[in-house]
Amino acid sequence: MTSATSLFSPVEADLCVLTENLKNLIGARHPILYAAAEHLFGAKGKRVRPAIVFLVARATMPDQGITERHRRLAEITEMIHTASLVHDDVVDESDVRRGIPTVHSIFGSRVAVLAGDFLFAQSSWYLANLDNLQVVKLLSEVIKDFAEGEIQQGLNCFSTVTIEAYLSKSYYKTASLMANSAKAASVLSEVSDAQTQHMYHYGRHLGLAFQIVDDILDFTGSTEGLGKPAGSDLKSGNLTAPVLYALEEKPYLEALIEREFAKEDDLEQALALVKDSRGIERSRELAATHARMAVEHLSELPISEPRQALVKLADYVLSRLY
Template structure:
């Protein structure tokens, strides 16, 4: 099975530079915020999102080289992603992420919220300094979408009558918007025409949606080590994802368990069994495969290069997490 490290190999040195630059960019803040931010960057993330920006940037570059603005865009992408994780952990009251204590469990909630705000503010400042209004709009939209997705998710807990469209919209906001808009922003910095910019956005959007659906399947089929959090934690929190929505179509009795918020003994276990007994996991897998294929097709126009080959492996990698 191919790993993220192998896929990102064409931009391995770029990612090393990115991490070094990020440490110096966030090093000018308050010592506690700096410590919180340092802790985030050392939590062993795969750097997938900035890696995608760097691969796109190299794949569309005429000479294969990166401009300073493309490097900075990748850094801003990672800052925004990391800031959103800190806030997510506070909202979800998660004590660990990828096996490392979360910022709020290491410091406190106030510091964690401020650390997330600090990173969003830093990202906005560096974004403004790119002096490209189109890119500012694209990445500002991401920050809006992240908050919007979190609010949508919070408001729709334990609501068994929510539509599949609402689930996809929330998934786009929380996961796919950053990939879609940062890919498009890389193209915008390179001066690509609107047709190519739309295809870059489509690639990021469909890859992000495939990624989210796979995550939602793993909530039912994965283990804690694989997930970085307890299995079935989304369902227990009342977040209804693709497998649950598909299962509700086959198993109407699931609705009652959800509506009473699994308040009786055995409710959550029964709900899990109903999802696993249905065809919901297979349907969700087919949906993820459809999104992955659509993301691949969106990049057919790219000229042959190591970066293009790496980008075309990403949809397959996203699906491979299921096996």
């Protein structure tokens, strides 16, 4: 299986600079925020989102170096993503992410909420200073989409929804940032409108595949590998693709969900029903469809190492399942 580290080798130097810059941008003059920034940006995350920005920038400008505005866009993208994770962990009361303690479990919920707010505000400030109204609109929409996704998830807790509604929520929570930041990177490269749309759809389909795979791993992964307890989405009432597909085959699963796993062994029964259905298999097929569609939108790019890395990234997303 290709590792994310080797996959991002064309932009490895860019990502190293990004990590140091983020610590300095966030932590200046705020000792607690610096400690939180060290904790957040020192974590061994894969940096998928800023890597997409760098790869799109280099793929759309194959004969030139990327600009300082591209670099700042990548930093803004990671700030927005991290802010959303900090807030998610407070809402979900998660003590661990990527196998390490969350900000709110170390510093308390009050500091975590303020740190998330600060990251969103800081990203908005740097975004405005890019002096590109189209990019400002694209990334501002992402912040709005995060809130929309959280609200949808909260309102539909323990409620069965359609696959279309699930994909809509997945777009808001995950794919919007990948789609709009990929498009923004190409806008800064000053390529054609048609090419910026291709980059948007690449990020959109890749993001959907990424989220579907994450939701499958909640059933098939280990607690160690996930960095959180397996089955935690279902336990909290977040019904994802494997469950929604399983409900079509296993009617009793709906009764367990409706009573919110109130009886002993309800959750174990529900997990067994999902695994005994075609829910996981059909979810894999759905993820593969979106990964394939993402790659189709790269066909107009000139052949280059960064473009090849974007193609391999879609394969890597699916390979996490095996």
